[in-house]
Amino acid sequence: MRTLLILSILLYTFALYGSTDPSNYPKDYFASPVNHEIKLSGTFGELRSNHFHAGLDIKSTKGVPGDPIFASAEGFISRITVKSGGYGKAIYMEHPNGYTTVYAHLDKFAPEIEAYVKKQQYANRSFNVNLFPPSNLFSFKKKEEIGKMGNSGHSYGPHLHFEIRETNGQVPLNPMHFGIEVTDDVAPVIRSLKVYLLNDRNETIKEQKFNVSQSGKNFTLSNPNLQIGAWRVGFSVKTFDQMNQVRNLNGIYKIKMYVDEVLYYAFSMDRITYGETRYLNAHLDYKDQVLNKSQYHRCYKLAGNRLNIYQENINSGIIPIYKDQAQNVRFEISDEDGNVSKLTFDINRKEDMTTQRPQDYEYILLENQENYIENDKMSLYVPQGALYENVYFNFDSTIEQSSHIFSPVLQVHEKSVPLHKYAQLRIKSTSVPSHLRTKAFIASCSNDGKFYSNIGGEWEGDWLKSKTRNFGQYCIMIDTIAPYVSAFAFRVDMRGRSLMSFKISDQFSSFDYEAYVDGQWILMEYDPRKNRITHHFDGRIGPGEHQLKIIARDQKGNEKIYERNFIL
Numbered sequence: 001m002r003t004l005l006i007l008s009i010l011l012y013t014f015a016l017y018g019s020t021d022p023s024n025y026p027k028d029y030f031a032s033p034v035n036h037e038i039k040l041s042g043t044f045g046e047l048r049s050n051h052f053h054a055g056l057d058i059k060s061t062k063g064v065p066g067d068p069i070f071a072s073a074e075g076f077i078s079r080i081t082v083k084s085g086g087y088g089k090a091i092y093m094e095h096p097n098g099y100t101t102v103y104a105h106l107d108k109f110a111p112e113i114e115a116y117v118k119k120q121q122y123a124n125r126s127f128n129v130n131l132f133p134p135s136n137l138f139s140f141k142k143k144e145e146i147g148k149m150g151n152s153g154h155s156y157g158p159h160l161h162f163e164i165r166e167t168n169g170q171v172p173l174n175p176m177h178f179g180i181e182v183t184d185d186v187a188p189v190i191r192s193l194k195v196y197l198l199n200d201r202n203e204t205i206k207e208q209k210f211n212v213s214q215s216g217k218n219f220t221l222s223n224p225n226l227q228i229g230a231w232r233v234g235f236s237v238k239t240f241d242q243m244n245q246v247r248n249l250n251g252i253y254k255i256k257m258y259v260d261e262v263l264y265y266a267f268s269m270d271r272i273t274y275g276e277t278r279y280l281n282a283h284l285d286y287k288d289q290v291l292n293k294s295q296y297h298r299c300y301k302l303a304g305n306r307l308n309i310y311q312e313n314i315n316s317g318i319i320p321i322y323k324d325q326a327q328n329v330r331f332e333i334s335d336e337d338g339n340v341s342k343l344t345f346d347i348n349r350k351e352d353m354t355t356q357r358p359q360d361y362e363y364i365l366l367e368n369q370e371n372y373i374e375n376d377k378m379s380l381y382v383p384q385g386a387l388y389e390n391v392y393f394n395f396d397s398t399i400e401q402s403s404h405i406f407s408p409v410l411q412v413h414e415k416s417v418p419l420h421k422y423a424q425l426r427i428k429s430t431s432v433p434s435h436l437r438t439k440a441f442i443a444s445c446s447n448d449g450k451f452y453s454n455i456g457g458e459w460e461g462d463w464l465k466s467k468t469r470n471f472g473q474y475c476i477m478i479d480t481i482a483p484y485v486s487a488f489a490f491r492v493d494m495r496g497r498s499l500m501s502f503k504i505s506d507q508f509s510s511f512d513y514e515a516y517v518d519g520q521w522i523l524m525e526y527d528p529r530k531n532r533i534t535h536h537f538d539g540r541i542g543p544g545e546h547q548l549k550i551i552a553r554d555q556k557g558n559e560k561i562y563e564r565n566f567i568l
């Protein structure tokens with residue numbers, strides 16, 4: 001009886017939410033969201049900055065916005081977002097079979113959605129909106145048009161970012177498992193192998209890179225017999241997928257590592273939750289990404305890596321090596337279409353061993369606990385779970401004479417070491433004049449105090465406190481300068497014009513803005529790539545003489561008011 005109950009609960013759960021085994025996904029339920037042949041500029045699981053790519057990037061036909069975008073299956077619109085960054089204009093559609101599709105970076109929504117969104121933007125007095133329309137408002141059939149392809153939000157060129165998620169928990173799945181057709185008979189390319197000599201705590205003693213040469217789908221090292229001066233070793237590979245008629249280097253789907261024909265380490269890009277996507281920084285070689293923009297898939301697991309893409313993981317992928325016993329290592333790297341490239345070589349332990357950690361350090365931060373450091377210039381609290389491995393921590397400071405810096409420049413370890421969670425950083429300053437204390441913030445900066453970014457800050461006595469997910473250089477700066485606003489497409493006589501547009505920016509921080517005509521709030525779309533806000537005339541402002549007022553305010557309360565009259 002109990003077995004039957006459990007079985008029926010399981011069956012019910014499967015019917016509602018589908019199976020997590022990709023082979024059980026429906027293969028003909030979802031249609032292509034475009035009408036042209038799909039060419040990809042991005043694949044699921046591709047390595048991006050701080051996250052795995054959660055969908056497919058589908059190229060436009062002609063490199064300009066405007067290709068029609070279709071509902072991939074019957075369903076209703078459960079969410080609409082408009083953002084100056086991120087997904088830009090995006091539609092989320094919920095389907096009756098337990099999946100949700102996402103269509104991002106749109107240029108326009110379908111007219112009835114566009115009208116609804118604008119009404120909500122005026123009601124909320126905000127360009128950015130996050131809307132959850134009632135389920136009976138926007139229903140679409142499979143292949144009905146829902147919008148136009150675009151370049152809105154954080155996007156570099158017109159494309160559709162398309163996702164298929166489990167509705168329950170909004171977990172992104174690899175859309176290629178749902179039968180979406182992409183022609184690809186080109187196997188992945190392997191560019192380079194990185195070797196990590198490890199000590200008995202699995203810390204890297206030394207790293208070496210080896211170029212890879214290609215012969216068809218087989219790849220080799222120039223010397224295919226690696227002599228390694230350590231007791232154990234880990235590997236990472238720099239590899240991409242290539243597709244027919246596309247020059248982009250896309251992400252690979254799967255890597256299997258065999259040692260003497262035993263499957264030793266394997267992962268594939270099938271299902272990656274938003275809660276775990278930042279573990280990308282443990283999966284790849286973070287240092288190489290930050291310093292060289294090179295992306296290596298690490299094929300051994302760091303202690304703090306909680307990512308769930310690894311299917312096989314003998315000894316965390318770390319291979320013990322022997323002096324008189326060569327072992328054969330083979331990587332098999334696959335794309336979605338089952339094209340496989342192989343890299344094969346032997347490893348041996350050599351006589352002279354690399355033993356010492358080369359660098360100096362002040363503190364050791366341990367991966368499996370919280371860590372706190374304090375001295376007379378700064379304090380740093382690193383919570384448990386913020387580090388992927390032990391960090392031999394460096395701290396240094398230089399006194400800068402520059403008039404715009406109000407603390408030493410602190411070297412808080414290296415930007416090439418990842419932080420999974422926010423660390424709390426406090427910097428001491430006694431040189432900020434009391435009337436400027438409310439204008440002080442912690443800046444990420446260069447060695448010589450050049451401003452990079454603003455991480456904010458609140459005072460605790462003489463300490464300015466903030467949080468950060470990056471190591472690197474920090475100092476205290478002062479922001480007393482209001483945002484900059486000026487006319488871009490604007491003059492006194494606006495008759496016959498379809499829009500007005502203004503340049504807007506701030507030196508040190510993000511900012512809020514509002515615009516009014518004759519005292520009424522008006523919608524201004526913000527494009528941060530162009531530092532521009534734009535109002536499209538749509539009949540809300542009638543013909544005649546008008547007063548325009550734009551207010552822009554930065555994080556430190558510095559305010560710019562821009563006022564002009566115009567005729568429409």
Ligand SMILES: [Zn+2]
Pocket residue numbers: 042053055056057160161162
């Ligand atoms: Zn994308």
